[in-house]
Amino acid sequence: MMIAENISLAPLTTLRVGGPARFFAEATSLRDVQEAVGFARSRDLPLFVLGGGSNLVVADSGWPGLVLKVAIAGIEQRAGNQNGKVLFDVGAGESWDRFVSQAVMAQCAGVECLSGIPGSVGGTPVQNVGAYGQEVSGTIESVQVFDLKDSQVRELCALACEFAYRSSIFNTNERGRFIILRVVYALTPGGEPHLEYADLRRHFEGRETRPNLLETREAVRHIRARKGMLITEGDPDSRSAGSFFKNPVLSPDQHEALQNRASAKGLILPSYPALEQQKKVSAAWLVEHSGFARGYSLGRVGISSKHALAIVNRGGATAADVIALKDQIQQRVEEIWGVRLEPEPVFVGRD
Numbered sequence: 002m003m004i005a006e007n008i009s010l011a012p013l014t015t016l017r018v019g020g021p022a023r024f025f026a027e028a029t030s031l032r033d034v035q036e037a038v039g040f041a042r043s044r045d046l047p048l049f050v051l052g053g054g055s056n057l058v059v060a061d062s063g064w065p066g067l068v069l070k071v072a073i074a075g076i077e078q079r080a081g082n083q084n085g086k087v088l089f090d091v092g093a094g095e096s097w098d099r100f101v102s103q104a105v106m107a108q109c110a111g112v113e114c115l116s117g118i119p120g121s122v123g124g125t126p127v128q129n130v131g132a133y134g135q136e137v138s139g140t141i142e143s144v145q146v147f148d149l150k151d152s153q154v155r156e157l158c159a160l161a162c163e164f165a166y167r168s169s170i171f172n173t174n175e176r177g178r179f180i181i182l183r184v185v186y187a188l189t190p191g192g193e194p195h196l197e198y199a200d201l202r203r204h205f206e207g208r209e210t211r212p213n214l215l216e217t218r219e220a221v222r223h224i225r226a227r228k229g230m231l232i233t234e235g236d237p238d239s240r241s242a243g244s245f246f247k248n249p250v251l252s253p254d255q256h257e258a259l260q261n262r263a264s265a266k267g268l269i270l271p272s273y274p275a276l277e278q279q280k281k282v283s284a285a286w287l288v289e290h291s292g293f294a295r296g297y298s299l300g301r302v303g304i305s306s307k308h309a310l311a312i313v314n315r316g317g318a319t320a321a322d323v324i325a326l327k328d329q330i331q332q333r334v335e336e337i338w339g340v341r342l343e344p345e346p347v348f349v350g351r352d
């Protein structure tokens with residue numbers, strides 16, 4: 002395995018900001034992972050594990066240690082477990098959307114609403130990727146990891162991953178401990194598509210037959226493209242890290258206080274069944290009602306013209322530019338609504 006030096010990280014991310022990695026390696030096997038970890042340990046270098054770079058803000062000073070890109074490939078379809086599911090054992094370096102496409106073509110349900118999400122398979126358990134009413138936690142059977150604590154390979158069951166809204170052990174209490182090597186998804190052969198979200202239902206309005214998995218996948222990709230949430234060549238609104246803020250999860254008291262602030266301004270806090278189930282409020286609504294319209298600009302960065310939650314690089318932006326806009330939004334939303342928005346992307350390195 003080659004270990005390169007001073008590799009620019011911005012082109013390896015969807016937001017395209019940030020400085021270089023002091024050392025950089027790409028692992029296509031467990032052996033490569035072990036070798037890279039050995040290299041980092043022998044030089045006492047901090048290690049950062051990179052997937053598809055779609056959920057990152059890399060610091061302008063870059064990463065002072067080793068960046069290890071996990072590029073383990075392979076999609077293996079296996080006979081079902083006891084519940085009649087089909088198991089897909091997928092290398093962490095596979096493109097997530099390629100796997101979804103393959104699952105849909107095999108008529109297996111469970112991930113069709115997650116079509117078009119950029120990044121790698123190994124990135125999906127980290128923040129329990131979700132969209133249009135599905136989350137990967139709904140289909141993950143197990144995650145194979147390299148444990149940096151004792152250098153062992155382990156198989157973690159879904160329960161051990163402690164999945165919740167945009168979280169798991171991988172981005173909370175065990176952050177930095179595991180390198181994800183493979184993920185096993187249990188999908189439903191011949192299953193119906195999940196059509197819970199209003200956007201999707203609207204897309205199929207007036208149809209008499211139920212859409213199939215492939216039509217659902219295409220609808221999701223179409224809706225995402227309209228919102229700049231599909232990486233599309235030539236669409237400057239897709240030069241982002243996706244939604245920049247999580248939907249805040251509030252206690253009943255906090256929710257009531259927010260509703261009161263809204264009604265004092267003659268506004269009604271939007272409520273959708275999908276948000277209410279998890280006691281979430283729409284971060285996009287809070288941003289838009291704090292004076293940040295879609296298309297807002299702050300120098301070389303701005304808010305997508307198609308989606309209030311995406312911070313986009315309008316060309317030549319730095320991580321400092323992105324952070325300045327993030328701070329401005331957080332501050333204004335907190336002043337007006339008393340809610341602190343939490344960023345969704347991972348901040349890599351320090352400036």
Ligand SMILES: Cc1cc2nc3c(=O)[nH]c(=O)nc-3n(C[C@H](O)[C@H](O)[C@H](O)COP(=O)(O)OP(=O)(O)OC[C@H]3O[C@@H](n4cnc5c(N)ncnc54)[C@H](O)[C@@H]3O)c2cc1C
Binds near residue numbers: 051056127129231
């Ligand atoms: C246009 C756009 C739309 C998006 N839409 C959605 C959406 O609808 N829903 C959603 O949930 N997310 C969305 N995202 C965010 C992002 O695509 C997901 O979080 C994705 O799963 C990140 O995967 P990645 O491989 O790119 O990870 P990276 O961005 O490379 O890394 C993210 C984190 O995961 C860790 N990581 C990655 N791979 C591994 C590994 N093999 N082992 C251990 N740790 C690892 C990294 O260390 C880092 O902490 C969107 C992003 C963009 C740009």
